[in-house]
Each structure stands twice: as C-alpha cells, then as structure tokens.
Amino acid sequence: MQQHSNSYTLRYAIFFTTAVAIVLALLASGLRPMQERNIAQAKRAAILQSVMTVDKATLESDYNSYITEFVYGLDGTEKVDEAAFDVDIRKQVKLADEERSFPVYVYNRDGETRYIIPLEGKGLWGPITAFVALDSDLNTISGVVFEHEKETPGLGAEISMAMFEDRYQGKKLYNDGGELVSVRVLKGSGNLIDSEHEVDGLTGATMTLNGVNGMMTDELLLYENILTSIKS
Amino acid sequence: MSTDSTLANPVVVPVDVAKDSAPKEPFWSPKNKRLLTDPFNDDNPITVQVLGVCSALAVTTQLKTALVMSVSVIVVMACANFLISLLRNTIPSRIRMIVQLLVISGLVVMVDQVLKAFAYDVARQLSVYIGLIITNCIIMGRLEAMAMSSKPAPSLLDGIGNGVGYGVILIVVAFFRELFGAGTLLGFQVVPQVFYDMGYVNNGIMLTSAAAMFIIAIVIWIQRSRNTKLVDIS
Numbered sequence: 001m002q003q004h005s006n007s008y009t010l011r012y013a014i015f016f017t018t019a020v021a022i023v024l025a026l027l028a029s030g031l032r033p034m035q036e037r038n039i040a041q042a043k044r045a046a047i048l049q050s051v052m053t054v055d056k057a058t059l060e061s062d063y064n065s066y067i068t069e070f071v072y073g074l075d076g077t078e079k080v081d082e083a084a085f086d087v088d089i090r091k092q093v094k095l096a097d098e099e100r101s102f103p104v105y106v107y108n109r110d111g112e113t114r115y116i117i118p119l120e121g122k123g124l125w126g127p128i129t130a131f132v133a134l135d136s137d138l139n140t141i142s143g144v145v146f147e148h149e150k151e152t153p154g155l156g157a158e159i160s161m162a163m164f165e166d167r168y169q170g171k172k173l174y175n176d177g178g179e180l181v182s183v184r185v186l187k188g189s190g191n192l193i194d195s196e197h198e199v200d201g202l203t204g205a206t207m208t209l210n211g212v213n214g215m216m217t218d219e220l221l222l223y224e225n226i227l228t229s230i231k232s
Numbered sequence: 233m234s235t236d237s238t239l240a241n242p243v244v245v246p247v248d249v250a251k252d253s254a255p256k257e258p259f260w261s262p263k264n265k266r267l268l269t270d271p272f273n274d275d276n277p278i279t280v281q282v283l284g285v286c287s288a289l290a291v292t293t294q295l296k297t298a299l300v301m302s303v304s305v306i307v308v309m310a311c312a313n314f315l316i317s318l319l320r321n322t323i324p325s326r327i328r329m330i331v332q333l334l335v336i337s338g339l340v341v342m343v344d345q346v347l348k349a350f351a352y353d354v355a356r357q358l359s360v361y362i363g364l365i366i367t368n369c370i371i372m373g374r375l376e377a378m379a380m381s382s383k384p385a386p387s388l389l390d391g392i393g394n395g396v397g398y399g400v401i402l403i404v405v406a407f408f409r410e411l412f413g414a415g416t417l418l419g420f421q422v423v424p425q426v427f428y429d430m431g432y433v434n435n436g437i438m439l440t441s442a443a444a445m446f447i448i449a450i451v452i453w454i455q456r457s458r459n460t461k462l463v464d465i466s
Contacts, residue, residue, distance in 0.1 A: 003325070004324040004325070004326075008324060009324040009326055009327055012322070012323070012324050012327070012331075013324075013327055013330070013331075016331060016334060017334065020334055020335075020338045023338065023342075024338060024341055024342070024345075027342055027345055027346075028345055031345050031346065031348070031349040034349040034350070035345075035348045035349050035352075038348065038349070038352035039352075041352075042352060042356075149356075149359060150359055150360055153293070153360065
C-alpha cells in the first residue's frame with residue numbers, strides 16, 4: 001500500500017466527510033415530507049387505537065369523522081386558537097404549567113363518547129407516549145395505548161403490548177373521596193392487585209415503568225381542572 | 233498544480249484500469265463463484281471466522297427481525313464492499329479504517345431514512361437494531377480483508393456471499409429460538425394448543441441470549457463433523 005502525504009490525507013478526509021454529509025443531508029431533506037406524513041398517520045392510528053380497532057385503509061376518514069380536537073389551559077379554559085394535533089407535548093413539558101396547552105381528543109360515534117388524553121414521559125432510553133381513553137364519566141379508563149421509541153425489546157418494550165395495556169382497562173382515576181389519584185403500575189410482575197388504582201408491572205422494566213408512572217400520575221393530574229370543566 | 237486537482241478529487245480517478253494489465257476475468261469465473269458460495273460453508277463468517285456473533289445473539293429471538301437484519305446486512309455489506317473497492321487506491325492508509333466506517337455508517341443511515349419514509353412500521357420496530365449494523369464486525373472485516381485489495385466485481389460478490397452466509401446462520405438460530413421459546417414462527421402459532429393442554433410449556437431459556445450461543449455451537453459441531461478440513465489440527 002502506497003504512503004500518502006499528510007496534506008493528501010487531510011484533503012481526502014475533508015473531501016470525503018463533506019461528500020457523505022451532503023449526500024445524507026439531501027436524502028434526509030428529500031424524504032422528510034414522507035416521513036412526517038408517516039409520523040402523523042402513526043399518531044392518528046394510536047389515538048384511534050385507544051378506543052377502537054384501527055383499519056389502515058380507512059384511518060384518515062375514520063379519524064376525521066369520529067374525533068374532535070380541543071385544547072385547554074391548566075385552569076380548564078378552552079384555547080380556541082390552537083390545533084390539538086399540532087401541540088408538541090415534548091416541548092410543552094418544558095414550559096411552566098400555567099403556560100402549557102393541554103390537548104384533548106373527543107371520540108363520538110353512534111352516541112358513544114370517549115375522552116382521549118395524550119401524555120408524554122421519559123423511558124429508559126428515550127421518550128414514551130400514552131393515549132388514555134376515558135369513558136363518558138371521565139373516571140373509568142376504557143383503553144390505553146403506550147408507545148416507545150427505543151425501550152429494550154422483551155423488557156421495557158413490552159409496555160406497548162396489548163397484554164400490558166389491557167391491564168389499565170376499567171381502572172378508575174378518582175378515589176372514593178372524589179380525589180384525582182390516577183393509576184400506578186407496581187414494580188415487578190405477579191403482584192396481587194385488589195385496588196382500582198393499581199396495575200401489575202413487568203419484571204426487568206423498572207426504569208421504563210417509572211416513566212409510565214410519571215406520565216400516568218404527575219402529568220395526568222395536571223388535567224384535573226380540565227376534567228372538571230368538561231364535566232360541567 | 234494539475235496533479236493537485238486530481239488528488240483533491242480522488243473518487244473519479246480510475247486507477248486500476250491503468251494498473252491491472254492482466255487479461256480480463258469473466259464475471260462468473262469459478263474463482264468468483266467460490267467467493268459467493270464459500271461463506272455458506274468453508275468460510276462462514278459466524279461459524280468459521282467467528283465474526284458478528286454479538287448481533288447474532290441480539291436479533292434472533294424472532295424470525296422476522298432476523299430476516300430483516302439479514303437483508304439489511306446483505307445490502308449494506310455489498311454496497312460498502314463495492315464502494316471501498318472502487319476507492320481502494322485513493323484511500324490514505326493511515327485513515328482507511330475511518331473512511332470505511334464513514335462509508336458503512338453513511339449507508340446505514342440511508343437504509344434507516346428510506347425505511348422511515350417507505351416502511352415506517354418496520355423502521356419503528358427495528359430502530360434499535362439498524363444502528364447495530366454499523367458495529368457489525370463482519371462488514372469491517374470484509375472491507376479490510378477483501379475490498380481494500382480486490383477489484384470491485386469480486387468484492388461485490390464477496391460482500392453478498394458473506395451477507396448471505398451471516399443471514400443463513402441468523403435464520404437457523406432464530407428459527408429454533410422462536411419455535412421453542414414462543415411456539416410461533418414469524419408470529420404465527422405453530423405449536424398446536426393440544427400440546428399445551430397436555431402440559432407442554434415454552435422454553436424460557438430459548439429467549440435469552442445464552443440459547444443463541446448453544447445453537448451456534450451445535451451448528452459449528454454439525455458443520456465440522458461433516459467438513460473435517462475445518463477441524464483445527466494444531
């Protein structure tokens with residue numbers, strides 16, 4: 001192998017990294033519109049999945065006909081000038097609670113009403129999201145969808161399995177005293193559950209479940225005024 | 233000054249056309265065919281070269297992830313081998329590993345971006361594994377051993393051959409792990425319910441990485457008992 005001069009090596013390195021960077025940048029920006037559409041479709045699918053079985057072919061028309069979007073402030077007043085679907089919860093979490101916007105999706109089909117609350121939290125390796133669907137009494141959970149980006153397969157990633165999500169069905173947000181306490185997931189699996197505010201956990205997924213609890217309690221409790229104002 | 237401008241633009245210099253004066257070899261010569269077929273048996277990247285074992289443990293709990301991983305590795309390895317082989321005479325030897333890594337990671341990012349645009353569900357399932365391709369030592373190993381010293385056509389065949397050789401082992405391991413660990417294949421239940429009613433239980437060990445080690449070891453055992461020239465006589 002021939003020996004190259006220092007200046008050749010340096011120029012080669014600069015040229016090569018620039019070339020690769022340009023190719024990747026062009027590819028990424030060229031594909032972005034398609035990727036963003038996919039992300040929006042996945043979000044619509046997750047919202048609908050918390051209340052019904054999703055058919056990919058009719059996803060968009062189902063969403064438009066059954067879901068109405070609302071945005072509220074912390075005190076429960078509606079913010080009419082914002083679009084719920086475009087609210088980026090990941091950015092909202094960083095704001096002061098009073099300045100935040102809280103989206104609520106209302107599902108209406110054949111006289112059946114569900115309220116879907118989107119939540120965002122931190123898993124072990126990346127962000128996790130939840131869509132919590134409430135019955136029309138705004139107390140009973142009718143379904144939950146969890147999503148994650150990079151939790152460990154077989155451990156933390158199990159939160160997005162129906163087997164885990166179904167454990168939340170029928171649990172209550174308010175205790176007998178009418179206080180908003182939400183639902184906690186316990187550490188480890190095989191716990192005996194006799195409370196309406198607890199679900200069994202997953203072995204080996206403690207860090208991810210801490211994130212789930214963070215969303216399901218701290219974040220969900222911020223919806224207290226909003227739930228009260230929807231009720232009245 | 234003129235030499236300077238050619239040096240600054242090394243990608244387009246067709247060095248080996250001028251250099252290799254040997255008569256042109258047909259693409260499907262017996263030697264080239266061996267490049268494609270050897271990695272199945274005599275020169276398998278996992279069982280003989282013992283490369284890429286870590287990713288063989290990680291992605292083989294399910295047949296589906298093993299299949300997608302195999303296809304991605306074949307594509308990345310073939311393209312990387314071909315590109316590096318084209319550039320081999322221009323790459324400064326002191327930074328050759330970094331250049332190789334840049335080509336591999338560039339290709340992997342491209343695969344990821346394209347999957348996100350056209351197969352979003354698959355991309356989301358595989359997000360963790362796609363990054364793993366970059367660290368797959370088979371790719372780097374073949375670039376060093378083959379692409380840096382051979383012409384583009386044989387390098388391409390070598391890349392495809394080694395990718396397939398890797399994929400075959402992955403699929404064999406994933407087949408047994410999914411079958412005995414979960415009773416399914418590609419997500420479909422294959423162990424009938426009657427077996428479970430009679431007291432059959434899925435083998436939890438098959439879902440741990442250790443099981444992949446056992447299966448790879450058994451594959452190596454069977455392979456060497458049939459192909460005695462692989463047995464280490466030293």
